[in-house]
Amino acid sequence: MKEGPDISRVAALIGDPARANMLTALMTGKALTATELAAEAGVTAQTASGHLAKLFDGGLVQSRKQGRHKYFALAHGDVAVALEGLMGLAGGELRTRTGPKDAALRQVRVCYNHLAGQMGVQMFSSLILRGYMRDDPDAPILTASGQEFIAQFGVDLDALSQQRAPLCRSCLDWSERRTHLAGSLGRAILTKMEQSGWVKRDDKSRALLFSQAGASAFQVAFPETG
Known part of the structure; x- marks a missing residue:
């Protein structure tokens, strides 16, 4: 064997x-x-x-x-990454509508400790297309300009670098079949959004509830590109 x-x-x-x-x-x-x-x-x-x-x-x-x-x-977060990926695989053929039926869950939800759904994928794509991150096959890599952006966003990268958890991890989104950001950076960004009052968690589901101001601030920070 x-x-x-x-x-x-x-x-x-x-x-x-x-x-x-x-x-x-x-x-x-x-x-x-x-x-x-x-x-x-x-x-x-x-x-x-x-x-x-x-x-x-x-x-x-x-x-x-x-x-x-x-x-x-x-x-640990690896379990959530594996589960989210398996949910996508279990969704059936690509021609079918994958992911949750609930529109709120499809738009934005928490995947253990990071942002998932349409807004999670948009955030990752925005970071990549603006050159703040490189989508390396092993794991996403934060560029020098990305480090500046994340610091301005209010995340302490020095503190994150001292943690045992990987800084950046890619996670295949269940509903979107595209990548969203996991790892300690994904967790820290969601935490910062919560601390800033942009978003709060739904007690009854995995949905995340953005305030109107928070949704507007998100679009400014992570604009759709293309």
């Missing part, structure tokens, strides 16, 4: 419908209890505990205890 990563093990963990629903629920970036995840998966609490134990052992989720409750979250 050929040596290499055991893709089948991870695929089996994600492939179970109940576990897939749990992982999708955690793509909001929120930590949820086993009871909440059981409701998302449509299974009993006991069954959910079994599924979560497998996901934890497989390195796909992490857990922490706070008070009487135990909370679960995705283990």
